[in-house]
Every structure is written in structure tokens, then in C-alpha cells.
Amino acid sequence: MRDEAFGALAYHHGNRRLVFLKSRELVILVRSLDAYENVDEAIASTLPQALRDQYVKALSSLASSEIIHER
Amino acid sequence: MSSETLEKEEADSENGDVEELLVEEVSIDGLCGVY
Amino acid sequence: MSADSLRDRFERGLSSPICLTWELTYACNLACTHCLSSSGRRDPRELSTSEAKSLIDEIAAMQIFYINIGGGEPMIRRDFFELIEHAVAQRVGVKFSTNGTRIDEAAARRLAGIDYLDAQISIDGVDAATSDRVRGAGSYDQARRAMDNLKAADFGPFKISVVMTRESVEQLDRFEELAAHYGAELRLTRLRPSGRGADVWEALHPTLAQNRSLYQWLLERPNVLTGDSFFHLSALGSPLEGLNLCGAGRVVCLIDPVGEVYACPFVIHEEFRAGNVRDGGFGSVWTTSELFGSLREPGSPGACSSCGSYDACRGGCMAAKFFTGLEMGDPDPECVFGHGEAALAAKKVSIRPTPSPDHSRRIPVAVRSR
Numbered sequence: 001m002r003d004e005a006f007g008a009l010a011y012h013h014g015n016r017r018l019v020f021l022k023s024r025e026l027v028i029l030v031r032s033l034d035a036y037e038n039v040d041e042a043i044a045s046t047l048p049q050a051l052r053d054q055y056v057k058a059l060s061s062l063a064s065s066e067i068i069h070e071r
Numbered sequence: 072m073s074s075e076t077l078e079k080e081e082a083d084s085e086n087g088d089v090e091e092l093l094v095e096e097v098s099i100d101g102l103c104g105v106y
Numbered sequence: 107m108s109a110d111s112l113r114d115r116f117e118r119g120l121s122s123p124i125c126l127t128w129e130l131t132y133a134c135n136l137a138c139t140h141c142l143s144s145s146g147r148r149d150p151r152e153l154s155t156s157e158a159k160s161l162i163d164e165i166a167a168m169q170i171f172y173i174n175i176g177g178g179e180p181m182i183r184r185d186f187f188e189l190i191e192h193a194v195a196q197r198v199g200v201k202f203s204t205n206g207t208r209i210d211e212a213a214a215r216r217l218a219g220i221d222y223l224d225a226q227i228s229i230d231g232v233d234a235a236t237s238d239r240v241r242g243a244g245s246y247d248q249a250r251r252a253m254d255n256l257k258a259a260d261f262g263p264f265k266i267s268v269v270m271t272r273e274s275v276e277q278l279d280r281f282e283e284l285a286a287h288y289g290a291e292l293r294l295t296r297l298r299p300s301g302r303g304a305d306v307w308e309a310l311h312p313t314l315a316q317n318r319s320l321y322q323w324l325l326e327r328p329n330v331l332t333g334d335s336f337f338h339l340s341a342l343g344s345p346l347e348g349l350n351l352c353g354a355g356r357v358v359c360l361i362d363p364v365g366e367v368y369a370c371p372f373v374i375h376e377e378f379r380a381g382n383v384r385d386g387g388f389g390s391v392w393t394t395s396e397l398f399g400s401l402r403e404p405g406s407p408g409a410c411s412s413c414g415s416y417d418a419c420r421g422g423c424m425a426a427k428f429f430t431g432l433e434m435g436d437p438d439p440e441c442v443f444g445h446g447e448a449a450l451a452a453k454k455v456s457i458r459p460t461p462s463p464d465h466s467r468r469i470p471v472a473v474r475s476r
Contacts (some may be wrong), residue, residue: 006110018094018096018099019094026094095111097349098346099124100334102348103334103337103370104352104354104358105126106203106371
């Protein structure tokens with residue numbers, strides 16, 4: 001994953017997917033996932049409640065493209 | 072896999088907010104200008 | 107608050123390419139009639155092994171995701187394996203394009219052992235009769251042998267790459283079967299009037315009727331790769347797979363065997379030269395080139411402004427326009443509505459740029475088994 005001014009771009013060699021992460025907050029969240037027990041905790045610690053659904057959806061999308069995976 | 076674009080704006084019927092997708096993707100062979 | 111789409115971002119250019127094409131050598135043991143790089147003779151000023159490795163280091167530092175290696179025939183370079191291993195060791199993916207003449211059993215096994223590597227074998231027909239007309243006697247059999255060797259070595263899915271000509275476009279279903287036979291992926295790309303392609307384009311480019319059929323066939327097969335090279339056909343209806351966008355100078359470019367940087371492999375010509383990596387490295391060319399700066403500006407539709415399909419095709423391919431003598435604001439010569447043909451016919455004087463440099467061999471080539 002490489003940072004861009006507008007977020008980040010991630011590339012998966014195996015499935016040939018190029019993924020565009022469109023917010024800096026999402027990038028920070030993704031980079032911080034290792035530090036938390038689970039997704040809910042990560043989101044609760046870094047983002048307001050109102051944005052929770054949007055970010056859960058974003059993380060699911062990244063998981064289905066295999067950019068992130070379950071520990 | 073098609074370019075799962077674009078800003079789909081789903082109206083939140085409760086408070087009128089619009090929610091956009093934060094992730095977009097494309098198959099990497101979809102860039103013209105390479106072999 | 108709405109964020110820009112991927113397509114919008116890419117049109118304005120990125121601070122680093124997504125990927126790029128790197129032609130390792132102009133040397134080639136074949137003499138394909140449509141060669142986009144007019145290859146054949148090695149240029150004595152080729153980048154040295156050490157220069158090539160420094161370039162790879164820079165590519166890794168810029169976080170370019172992968173490189174497309176081609177030529178000429180890249181496997182002719184003695185340091186071919188050394189270079190690709192140097193790239194993947196730094197997690198730069200490598201896809202390389204080859205005629206297959208150098209993929210014997212040992213090479214196939216060595217390739218199978220390298221991670222983050224894709225191989226693309228080029229043919230121009232589904233049988234020797236069709237393919238050898240473009241690539242030379244014996245070339246098809248050698249390509250098939252390379253495919254057999256890769257399969258036997260458990261390389262995994264490689265790509266079979268075919269340029270769409272008036273002849274090969276009639277063989278689509280059989281190409282699909284050939285790919286299925288090997289567990290390979292099929293990749294179809296557009297014939298452009300670039301390099302030696304300028305000499306054969308008029309005779310070999312698909313007709314409008316063939317382009318329409320091709321478009322339908324591709325629409326039904328989103329798994330067939332195209333390198334987004336048929337986005338000019340997207341004006342026919344639903345967009346084809348990919349971003350349907352010209353990436354030249356914005357998200358991709360070409361580095362040639364002597365370090366010259368061009369907007370893309372199909373415009374090897376002074377008009378589209380951005381600089382040379384030997385003058386301070388690749389990064390500074392990518393960032394400061396005036397040519398690339400102007401390609402990253404929003405384009406104007408020009409003659410296409412009254413056409414409702416402009417957003418789908420963005421006026422088509424600048425290489426196809428340039429080498430047929432059209433202006434950048436003209437329609438694509440293969441515009442699906444015939445506007446390009448009309449523009450070409452309307453030209454009283456047709457001045458076509460000469461593809462250059464030209465590294466073609468001056469004597470015919472005999473294809474020998476290795």
C-alpha cells in the first residue's frame with residue numbers, strides 16, 4: 001500500500017486488484033488494525049460513532065479484495 | 072472484474088445524510104499504455 | 107463531501123506511476139511485421155546491468171507496483187534473470203512479454219521458481235499459418251513449445267497475448283480454447299500504427315464490423331484481459347472492463363533500452379519523449395517533464411465535442427491519431443461512428459510522422475530452434 005495525497009493505493013499481485021482508499025482516516029485505520037483486538041475496537045478508538053457503518057463497509061470491501069484479512 | 076466505481080450516494084432516510092463509498096477498485100490490467 | 111473517482115484521479119496524473127513498461131533491449135531474434143518498437147538490432151548505448159539495477163532500485167523506492175518488461179526480446183539480454191530477480195526481491199512485481207524462443211525446459215523451471223512474476227507469450231494467430239505471416243516461419247511452433255514448457259514446469263497461469271488484426275480477430279473462439287487448454291489467460295490488445303505497425307496498419311487493422319463483433323465478444327467475457335486497449339470501443343455501449351482511460355504520462359509510461367522515457371510504448375517518437383533516466387534518474391523525469399505536465403491537464407474534446415459518447419471514449423488513442431497523421435483533437439482513426447475515417451478522408455495532404463528510432467534489421471531473419 002502506498003500513500004497518496006488523497007488516501008492510498010493498494011495493489012494485490014495475486015488477484016491483480018488495484019484498490020483506491022479514498023480517505024486519510026481510512027488509511028490510518030487500516031495501518032492501525034494490528035494494534036487492536038478487533039475491528040469494532042479499532043473503529044471505536046479512532047472514529048466517531050456516526051461514521052462507524054461507513055468504515056465497517058469500507059473494511060469489508062478491503063477484505064473481499066484480500067487487501068486485509070482476518071487474523 | 073469491473074471498475075466498482077463510483078460514488079454511489081445512498082440517502083440516509085433518517086437524517087438526510089449521504090454516505091459514499093470509501094473504497095474503489097479496478098483490475099490492474101485496466102490501464103492503457105502498457106504492453 | 108464527495109471524493110474524486112479513481113478515473114478522475116488518474117486523469118490528472120499521480121506523483122508516481124502505477125506501473126510502467128520497460129523495454130530492456132532493441133535486440134530481437136524475430137522481425138514481426140507490426141513491431142511497435144521497430145526492434146531487431148541491439149543499440150550499443152543500452153543501459154548496463156548496473157544502470158538497470160539502479161533504475162530498479164529507484165522504481166522500488168517510488169513504490170511503483172510492477173514493471174512490464176519487453177523489448178525487442180528481453181530474454182536475449184544476458185542479465186535478464188539477474189534483473190527480474192533484483193526487482194522481485196524488492197517486491198516490485200514483474201510481468202514480461204516474450205516470443206517464447208528462449209523458454210526451454212530449464213528456463214521454464216527457473217521462471218516457475220520466481221514469485222511476483224507473470225509471463226506473456228505473444229502469438230498473432232491461432233495456428234502457424236496465420237501467426238507466422240506476422241512473426242516469421244517457425245515462430246508459432248516455438249511459442250507453443252514455450253507454453254508446453256511453462257505448463258510442464260508448473261509455472262501457473264501465464265498469459266497468451268494476441269494483437270487484434272483483421273485476421274486474428276476472426277479466431278477469437280479458438281484463442282479462448284487455446285488459453286483454456288493451458289490453463290492460461292487470454293490477453294487481446296489493439297494494433298496501433300506504431301513502429302513497424304505504421305507500415306501494416308491500413309491493411310491489418312480490424313474493420314468497423316470486426317470491431318463491433320470484438321466489442322460484443324469482450325463484453326461477454328470480462329475475464330479476457332485487454333490492457334484497457336479497446337476503450338475506444340466503449341462508445342458502442344456499456345463500458346468494457348478497465349478504467350477506459352489513456353494512462354500515458356499520467357499513471358504509466360515507457361522506459362526504452364537506452365534510458366529514454368516516452369509517454370507510452372506506442373509513441374516512441376521525439377514528440378512524446380519526456381527525458382532520459384541518465385539525466386538525473388527516472389523520478390525527476392516523471393515529476394518535472396513538461397510533456398507529462400501537459401498530458402495531465404484536462405484534455406479538450408476538439409472535434410469530438412458534439413458527440414454524445416465522448417465521455418466513454420475520451421476521443422480514443424493519441425498514438426493511433428498521431429501516426430495516422432491526425433491531430434490530437436481529431437477523432438480516433440477507428441472511431442466506432444466512422445468520424446475518424448471521415449477525418450482522414452478530409453485531409454487533403456496526409457503527413458504521417460515517421461516512427462523513430464528504428465532498430466529494424468535490414469536483412470531477413472531466419473527463425474532457428476534453440
